[in-house]
Amino acid sequence: MEITDEWGRKLCISSSPEESIGPFFSNPSDSQLLFSSPSLSPPILSTIPHFSPARFLSVSGVPPSDSSAIHSSFNILNPHDDTARVLSYNRLQFLPFPSKNSVLVFFPTGTNLDQIGFLLLSTGDSGGLQVTGSDEGDVFVATERLFYRILKILVQPVSDFGAYKCSSSGELGYVLVYCLYSIHWYCVKYDESQGKPVLRNLGSKQFKRFMIVSASWSPHVTGECLLLLDNGEVFVFDLNQRHCRLRGCKLKVSWESQGKSVNKSWLGCEFGWRVGIYIVARSDAVFAITRSSENCSVRCLLEVETLNMAGTEVFVGFAKAGSDGFRFILASQSYVFLCDPRSGVPLLKWQHDVEKPCFMDVYSLSELGVRTVESNTSCVIIGSFWNAQSQMFCYGPSPSVVKDPSSLYVWELPHNLLLPVGKCLCGDCVFREVMMKESLPEWIDWQKKSVLVLGFGVLNKYLPLGSSDQSSGFTLIRLTSSGKLEAVKFRASRLKSLEVVAHKDSACKSDEVNLLYLPDDEEYKFPSRYEYLELNYLSSHAKGMLAGFLDTKMRTKSSDLQKSKSFSLIWHEELCKKLKICGFGRDRSSSSITAVFENIDSPTSVFDIALRETWSSLPIEILLLAFSNYSEFADVLVDKKKPSLEFLVVPEFPQLPPFVLRKPSSRSNKWSKKEQPGVELVGPVLPLPVLITLHEFRNGCLNSEQEFSPEAELSNRCNQISKVTRELANSGRDETTISLDDDLDDEMWLNSDSQKEKKTFIAYRPITKTADSDRLQQEVTTFVSRMRRCKEGDDNVGGRTGLELFGELSPVEICFENREVNFDTKALLTSKTFLSQWQHRSSSYQEFLSQYHLTK
Template sequence: MDCSSEWKSLFPATAVFNSPLLLSGPSSRQTLGPLVFNPKPQTLTHLFSSQSLLPHSLSPPPHLSLPKFLLTSSIPPSTSSSVSSLVGHHAAHQNDAASHLLHNRLSFLQQPNSKSVIVFFPTGVNSEQVGFLVLLLDGSDFSFDVQVDKKGGVFREKTGFEYRINNISVNPMVESGFGSTNWACNSNSSAIVGYLMASTLYSVHWFAVTVKEIGLNWDSPSLVCLGSKVFKSCSVVCACWSPHMPEESVVLLESGSLFLFDLESCLKSVAPSARFRGTRLRVSWDDESGTSGSQKWLGCEFSWHPRILIVARSDAVFLVDLRLDECVVSCLAKVEMLSMYSSVKNERFLCFMIAGSDGFHFALASHSLLLLCDVRKPMMPVLQWAHGLDKPCYIDVFRLFELRSNSRNETFQWASESGFCIILGSFWNCEFNLFCYGPALPAPRGNIASEISEFSKTIYAWELPTDLLLSGCECRCGSCLIREEILKDDLPEWIDWQQKKEIVLGFGILNKGLSAQLAEPDEFGSFTLIRLMSSGNLELQRYCASWDSVKKLKEFHREFLQFEDNFLFTKEDGEYRFPRRFKYLNFDNLSAYLNGNLTKVLDSKIINHRKGPQEKETFSTEAHEILCEKLKACGFGRLRSSPAVAVAFDDISLPASIHEVALRRLWAGLPIELLQLAYSNYPEFLEVLVDQKKVALEFLVVPDLPQLPPFFLRKPSRRSNKWSQKVQRDDALVGPVLPLPVLLALHEYRNGYSDLEGMDGFSLEKEFSLRCDEVKQVASELAVPDSGCELRDDGAVSLANDREETWGSSEKPKPFCLYTPVAFKYSTMDYTMCNTFSDKNFDILIFKVHEKKHVPPGKMETGGPELFDDLCSTQLRFDAWVKNTGQNELKAYNILKRQWSKWQDGFSLYQEFCSLTKVQKQST
């Protein structure tokens, strides 16, 4: 059996029982020491608060994806499914909420030979500026003093562009390079302490961090722009500093292009803020895995040599060797390596980072695994973990002695100096884990195992991964965890819990020198963490090394845990200048209808209304007589001979769905007494109180043209909330003021049905479904369907006894056509691919085919509205007076008609429509 480290590394820690590369247990603890880091609540210190620390440019991301939003909206299901199948994937990717918080929003720069640290972060209305604060250690009380600008706010430096900064990275100067520069300030005492790089979506900006010496102290730092580069053709993925040459950096674009930039020329330039050009590295990505549109570049880092890079992509990691004239690209890792313990079909690399200072190792995280790789061992991970995190996007590597500094116990010094820690997690999900690793345990001196261990380079996982509570103020007991999950489920579907809970947006760990001066030594060591919270607070807290994680923090345990609004999505700077007014509307009927209990709510209202004082009737008899005449013109009346379904079909002119015709059928079935309640005039309306003033509500005017539903195409009102001499009080009929579901419920109540009696005889949903079945049954007999229309259902009701005449006889041509639009057909055909469904009530359209009337030659010379009958396959109706045309108008009409006919002949979808529905084309 192969017992080599390569064989052992195939078994990830926490994924297999008794992993061969896992050091755990009592014997290992005696050498490794405690590897769990718990926050110390009593050390929580508030440093600074400001909305300038928050991502102002972030708008609340929609929790519902586009497909889910469309399916939950009032859009017909077939339409929403077809639209979501076309643009849903792209829109969901663009609106992914977690993508806004991929990077750490804080970057630290330690000033040489000083007790201060500079904290950098994006700020501004669009996060387009570089903001920073100076934390100065006060030796008297072991705390930080926060230095701010003269106005009490954060220091700011503009980039010269309005692009939102995605990431800020710093490169400190070593003490040997800590020198002066003449162009930064007027005095020669100004010195560069480091470099800063701010990258946006399409640009990168370079700054020099300078300080000026005043006496024995240093003045507040300042940023000097060295140059900027805008990439117009492609977006920026990553920009990294070189650990070998402080003035060099590399930028990776979304296309895979690499650019090398050297700041040395800018430092010598008279005008350092001018834009400068980088050197494009000639790299060819003709790898075996290919490059498809689903692959995404992740980032790049410098390896062990100044001209060797490691570039990561979602499916592979490459080593780019630029030492020779011709670039050499080799593959270090592929996603297929993970096939043994994960599904390669859905597996992708998500983030990576250089591990250690030697430049040989790098950490790589996928959806399910965390890998430690070595550039000297391509295609073979050195160590693996199953991390169990949800889409981790942040990864960083620390030496163990940085986390276990300031220790009173020197027993575990070897482990602290030899071990490493990987922090992996996501800011959006508020989950971070700590993975510790290092060499094998040292053997006793003098034996063979000790001599072999000196040559062995096998790397082991030290204990199982542990949670790292960056927020430091959460109780992790079972009761609090369950209560938090319940609160998340109780939130509305369109609200993310991250908008209600305080989360960490960025953090940084102080070096052991500053951390040791802030507190007394701990038994096993500790580290000091500074974090930025979504409430705008900059906090400091210490974490101490422990043997076991603390499951319950008494200081933060809440008996009644609740989510509160935080300031993750902030408004613009400054006070709100406009008065805040809130208008409350009563939507109890709408809420009852959506919940399926409208009849019950109306029953209770009617009963309460009978018990209360009766109001005086203000209905106008004259107005209702006019309304009755208009309703009779639509086919309504107490003694109407034509059936309701016939009335609904007679009114079809423009294409209408089955659902729309069913609504017309329901309108036609209502008695005229209820229709009179649905329409009224303005003097009859009771005014409502809005902003301490009584105003009348606005409705649409009832037209003179008969139509179903009653007065569907209406005109806007000529009045407004304020009457004037120009706009007099209007007594025109308006409406409907009551929606159809309310009228149907009142109709059933009028017939003696009461929902309070506990009967199941009436349901609005059943009523709509029944009327749709009736319409489909009649339409299957009266209309010519296309090849994609199938109306006959098993539950359809025969209406043979409901009609007095037979329209669909075989001798006569059918007067209607059924047609399914192309978009609806695609939604039905692609059911298995896009997981959509088809609804015949909305997908299939029905319209009346008007008869071609012969126009006498004399009539053609002064034609009226009948001239337009040849332009459309449907019947056109005009709600306006049309003047007869003259010779000039008729000539122009004939020209337009020929152009229209030519367009129809060249439009394939129209030709398909005519062939499927057997509609006669218009003649020229």
């Protein structure tokens, strides 16, 4: 396959010949322990079991079919998603130290992974590896604590720019660390007086609104780095060592011409093939940003739609490939692509088996200790630390096309670098492990009992090793969740064909402890006992079978109800009196909708009006089941103890539900000598759907052949309220007028002849919604307000105190609840003056008044 790029070059892509399979890296049988400390892998998960809410939901002993549905409807996040995100980055980073024949290994440490830790790894005279830490026998730790969990560490050696030999201050390079909302820079030096490497803080940058997605160091200019936020903003920072200051700027990039970024996630950023060009990847495309003076142009390099994949495939990973800056690697859920902006299509494509890949690295085969006659051969490693999976893919110039170095051929390295050393890879053992993971309940993670690899690095890339090691493979430095830094040797060989892996006894050590989780036996000593509540009515309501369930319960418990004590007549009269004060139990000769509209004294949504109308239409017999007094409640038996039920008090201010603000309870689940049951009206103790269904039972309107739906009943009432609102309220779109008469019913309202009077209500939507918003959203976000009625003495502020002073500034009616609060009159008058001045200056506010004809 030949591709001609925009430079006129031909790229030939071919499969590997059968006689050129390889190289193949054998699974290591042993590892060398370099360093061990809890500081290498501090616990990041709490000791309390992370059981999902579905674990505690069941219906009548049936396995969690109903509980899973209820759990998914609440959209509760998985508690392990945060942990998987922390493990989505390679935790180890290497900085070469050529003059000492050593390499610095950086990693996050601290109780919350909020500090930078590092070790010095050297080769001795005998060729062995030695690790140097602090004088206390632990790791080196930076003095600064970031107080936020470190997500990723990036290093930049100054030796790559030829500046190491001429650096008199002993500077080795720079370290970049970013958390969720902040980025920090450090300079790495070697202190000869102390005989150890040190970090010097150069500065930091905080972001308050948007999270950091990715960062990268420049291969062109020392001390320059790129930063990408989750809203698409791109920043370039420059570290000026001479003046010890930090300079940065935000690129003026516009993404409007590159499609909508809604439901798209930003993946990463890298420097391009020359200064002033940056590569930014999104889940649907890859872009090139060209910077000239202060303006930036954006060009799309590749779109996911052009790759002919499944409709659900998106990009999930992005990495740079090679030092020339042209090639980069993209990963989707199922494929890996080698791309070049000089070509209109990906150069290579692999299919991977890694579940939710989160990291990619590219190494040359020479760095992996493989001697090849071909130049520019590379290996792509893609994997997931959380799932302990990785795959290796190689590509390079085809030996059959010697005269054309741009031709490529590929082969796969089927080795998993994240597997424990000595683990058996035969088919039976792999199948048994997969079945074990799938058979575990959803609230148990196999990662808790397994030792995971948290980071790795190929030592050959950063530290020259002996010739014997160079010829046979590479040395991998791995950090495990058991707090160990180990060296693993992989040997390479070229094979004519892949050999069948035979079973062998596993050499994995079973006594290792995963320090990601605190040991439950030592730290968490509370008994795991759980109490379950019967919520059968909630399950029936979710299935639309509430009426049938209540009918069954009423038939089975009718005999028990007859044995209960009779209701107190005195309390019955007192309760009826309180309900009437709140607005319940009105004369049925007048319309309930009329009564609800008449009582609108503050902005109220259409949905709340429908709820109030429903409550006002319920008879006293049903309302007595919904509201009561603490003295009427019996204690419930839970675990051989009798705790008291607890509800909120109905507000004293006359109003119908829903109650927005209510006084909180001043007790726990038991009454005490200081806190005794009062006479306040509490409730509702039964949900409104249950009361509506019981009302239908009382009226005998239920049809046994068709299930009654309280949601449909409430939706019908919302439609009626919306219809009345359109006729009664000024929506700002016309000047039709109509009056409100409490003596007329709903039909008379709609057919009223009083068309010349000004409307007393307005209907508006303060929350901006799209045109395709559903009806429920419109009912919730459409508010109805009564226009303020001018009263005598409005201009005289001497008779009003408190918040009532602001009443005349509002074009709609607002009712202030009377409370015994002392206000500073002078401060209120000053605030009123400022508010009045803002109203006159605000064009949006004046436009609102003009639209709804609210100007005086």
